[in-house]
């Protein structure tokens with residue numbers, strides 16, 4: 001592992017090299033933080049622009065950076081094809097929970113989102129689909145009543161128009177501030193998926209880092225097909241809770257995508273650069289089979 | 292009547308060691324119990340009992356989350372925390388109930404699904420999700436009674452029912468008040484405060500439209516008069532079951548679906 005000084009030295013060297021080779025002007029170290037990013041995994045420094053062109057994956061070690069809902073959709077959908085549905089639905093403080101409204105206001109400001117789940121219709125390599133994405137920037141992508149409602153509405157939309165459904169999960173689980181009402185969203189979404197499945201609908205659950213708690217124990221684990229990004233944390237109980245329960249530290253790689261694949265809960269681990277083609281392939285294979 | 296109990300008081304009562312357990316209800320309310328064990332996939336989980344028995348002379352599938360009545364039982368039942376096998380056994384029992392057109396009666400009492408390494412390896416999340424998924428479509432009556440602790444997804448797996456009832460001093464929560472305080476405030480000692488804001492009591496959840504019925508307990512709690520508590524539960528199950536038995540399978544599934552579809556609808 002590199003020390004802080006190492007990182008600083010590397011960053012400076014990188015900036016000098018960049019100054020020589022490009023039109024980007026780096027004046028202060030503030031600028032540097034806006035232009036560069038240090039990979040949390042391998043500590044290499046990359047220009048943010050390069051990262052964007054590489055699907056927000058570290059070119060050195062393959063670390064998958066967290067993607068926002070709209071960034072994800074931009075990488076997946078045919079250009080200009082995404083039509084968001086119910087984008088203005090906002091959080092309801094069902095329990096009148098202390099400071100919840102304040103926290104929601106901050107989350108909206110920080111994330112630029114109205115709630116943690118974004119969904120709509122789009123084309124993927126010309127195949128129409130309903131796509132929903134959880135965004136961990138909004139209160140950890142947690143599921144309260146609005147997320148539960150929107151996930152259910154997205155399932156119902158796919159059912160109504162006989163479209164395949166793809167849901168990307170990234171969530172800390174149920175939203176604490178809505179208590180048992182949050183918990184019940186697990187039942188609501190699972191029941192909606194049962195209906196969708198009985199109707200013959202195709203559901204691809206795509207798990208990204210992290211997918212835990214009530215989201216894992218409901219719609220994330222009920223797909224016809226389960227995909228996951230590399231090295232994503234996926235589990236029911238959080239690693240810290242497990243460690244407290246068993247009284248020792250967990251082995252490397254526990255509850256990561258590769259671990260779930262090995263134990264039979266994931267069909268394939270898909271690198272982000274292959275996401276679009278993999279989904280398009282699955283849609284193609286299922287379209288041919290449809291009545 | 293004594294002073295109104297706080298949410299914290301009720302949490303203590305819900306966990307009271309002398310509180311009647313699932314086995315107490317099952318022994319008192321059913322006859323000819325035939326226990327079914329194992330999930331046919333990996334193993335047997337004693338923390339959930341499943342079986343077929345007669346209830347007022349009619350065959351039903353009975354499912355109960357077991358807490359121990361002594362140390363030995365507690366160890367055998369893993370302190371009421373089921374493994375994935377337990378939930379897969381529940382799903383198996385529910386599908387068989389549908390096949391043989393039997394009502395399903397569930398007793399919920401768990402601090403939560405077991406958060407262990409093996410549970411994760413064997414898909415605790417998937418097992419719980421699959422339970423709710425299957426229960427949502429069952430074409431037979433399903434009645435669930437929270438008799439003690441309704442801890443998180445581990446409880447809800449047995450809670451997708453036509454009628455969800457709670458004993459007055461039982462609780463039903465997204466996680467334990469201690470866990471809640473430590474996650475949200477990073478201070479597990481604030482659990483009494485957590486009890487207040489979580490709205491986890493039967494009365495609160497009835498007002499929120501999450502459950503259908505609050506069953507009164509004897510003065511001071513169920514442990515003061517288990518026989519009276521069990522009788523009160525019996526009356527409510529009997530009443531609800533007779534009305535559900537009048538309905539067709541598809542109506543039962545539709546009503547159950549709509550009941551959960553409506554919870555937390557922001558419109």
Ligand SMILES: [Zn+2]
Pocket residue numbers: 039040041042043044058059060061062063
């Ligand atoms: Zn890297």
